[in-house]
Amino acid sequence: MEDTDLLRFPVDMLLRDHTLTSPVQIRFLQNLTLALAQAAQRLTRKLEDSIRRSIRERLLDYLSAQAHQAGSRVFPIPLNRQDLADYLFVDRSAMSNELCKMRDEGLLRFDRNAFELLDALSLTPEESDPNV
Template sequence: METELDLSILKSGLLFRNLSDEEIREVIETMSPHRARYAKRAVIARDGDPFPEIGILLSGSAHLAHIDSNGNNNLMDVLQAGRTLGELNAVGRYRLHFTITAAEPTEVLYLSVDQLLRKNVLTAPVQIRFLQNLTLAMAQKAQYLTLKLEDSIRRSTRERLQDYLSDQYHRTGSRTFSIPLNRQDLADFLFVDRSAMSNELCKMRDEGLLRFDKSRFELLVEMPITEDEPDPNDQE
C-alpha cells in the first residue's frame, strides 16, 4: 500500500485479534486493500447501495443513519477509528439499509472479503483464523442491532437516556465524560423527539441526577446506572 498502516488501529478490533503484525499484513494483501479519504459530512455510501467490501475506519468517525418514510432521521450507530462497517453486507452481498456519512475528516481501509470467501481455497492457517475473527465480529454486530431494536420498541425516553449515559460511564470508567453527539444526533440515536429528550434531561438535572453542559455530562450519586453487560468476546 502507498503508506504504512498503523497496525495498532487494526488490532483494536476483533478482525485481527491474536494475529501478529506479519500475519495481519499477509491477510490484508490477499484482500485487494485500498484506502479512501472523506471530508466532513461527505457521504461514504448511500441507503440502497451495494457494499461489497468490509471497511475499517483508520481515522475520524462515521454516522450510520436511516431516514424512514416519515422523514425521521434514525441514527443507528456512531463508529470511531478502529471500528468496522459493512461486514454483514460484504459477506452476504446485501445492499445497505442506511446511509454512512463522515462525521469529521475520515479515512477508511477497504478489504474484499470475496477474495477469501469465494475465490481462494483456504489453506493458510492465518486465513482461517481471520475468518474465525470475522464470524465473531459479525455476531457482535448482530448482538448490537438486537439490543438497539429492544431499546427502540419498549423503553421510555428516560430509560433510553439512562442506558446511553450508563454505557458512556462504563466505557470511560468515570461519572464525568463527554459524549460524541450533539443534542439532535443524540435524539436521533435514541429514536426520540429532541424536545421531549431535552425536557427529560432538564427534569433529571432538576431531580439532582446529573449535570450537563453541551456534550459534557456528570452523573451524580443519585443517578441510577444500568448494569454493564460485558461482551464475552472482548475478554478472550
C-alpha cells in the same frame, strides 16, 4: 464524516478450495466474524434502548451504558443532541426537556456531550456502579 479507503477483492480468492490453510485466510475470517458480532451487539443495544417506554428510561439506559463503557460516572458521549435523539427514536426537544428535568432533579450534570451521573442516580439493576 471522514475520508475512507475501501479495499475490494473477490472473497473466493480467500476461500479457494474451501480450505483454510493460509494465515491470511484465517485472519480475514476472524476479523470478519468479530466485525459482524460487534455490529450485531450494537444493533441489539440500539433495539433494547428503543423499546423502553419513556424518554427518561431510554436516556438512563443509554447514559448508564456509556458510564460503564467509560468506567466512570463522568464521561463523554459520541453523539450530539440530534444524533442522540435519532438513536433513541425520540423527538429532540422532548429529549432535551427530559435531560433538563433530570438535571434540575439533581440526577445528572451535562455540558454538550459531556455527562456526569450524580450519586442520586442509581444505575440500571443489571449493571453495577463502575466506581464501586
